[in-house]
Amino acid sequence: MNSPDWQTRDRFLELRSPWLTLIGEHLQEPQQGQILEYWRVEKADSVIILPIQSHQLILPPPTYRPGLGKATLDFPGGRLPEGEQPIAVVPTILQRELGVIAEEIAQITPLNGQGWAVNSSFSNQKLYGFIADLHSTAKIPANFIGGTYPITNLGVESLLKSLTCLQCRALLLEWWLTRSRSLS
Missing domain, CATH: 3.90.79.10 (Nucleoside Triphosphate Pyrophosphohydrolase)
Incomplete structure (x- = not known):
């Protein structure tokens, strides 16, 4: 879950399989407003x-x-x-x-x-x-x-x-x- 100060600008990739979902997003950091590319995986517990x-x-x-x-x-x-x-x-x-x-x-x-x-x-x-x-x-x-x-x-x-x-x-x-x- 993002901190209230961090904002998700867009999701440029979402690749789903039965085992996991690969997500690519651009996040804006709060201090400088810099846009960062962030990759994460959602996996089953x-x-x-x-x-x-x-x-x-x-x-x-x-x-x-x-x-x-x-x-x-x-x-x-x-x-x-x-x-x-x-x-x-x-x-x-x-x-x-x-x-x-x-x-x-x-x-x-x-x-x-x-x-x-x-x-x-x-x-x-x-x-x-x-x-x-x-x-x-x-x-x-x-x-x-x-x-x-x-x-x-x-x-x-x-x-x-x-x-x-x-x-x-x-x-x-x-x-x-x-x-x-x-x-x-």
Whole structure:
């Protein structure tokens, strides 16, 4: 949202796709009245889930990331469809990425109810994180498991070394620090 002093003079480009909208605008800055060319991206918000079962963090198999040119280990996640509440998509994501049905989820806890701005200088995208506690009896098919890490200092440290995704790392650290504070 623009500050009341900044004015959008015109929008000279709007390119839409199902994943994002690229916008080019001319903005007038308030002090000198200078017209600046400004580019931004509007992206769907994202949801990332930290699944826990029997004191283990569970991750799906690595996924190929074209920007990195390799497969990376990530927590289950995805884009938030327009009009959906972030918590409402958690069961769908867990079923798609871990083969876990909704009845096998004991509890879903938000990590950041307001969402975090992913890159506020370039995009409007927000990231919502959740903890999904799975019943100990939940059956996760072996081909849906890419890694398990114990919920210990060493387990979390090892997982942090295995994660490339900055968003996944940030949510893991937020959860771990919050959890550590509440236990002390």
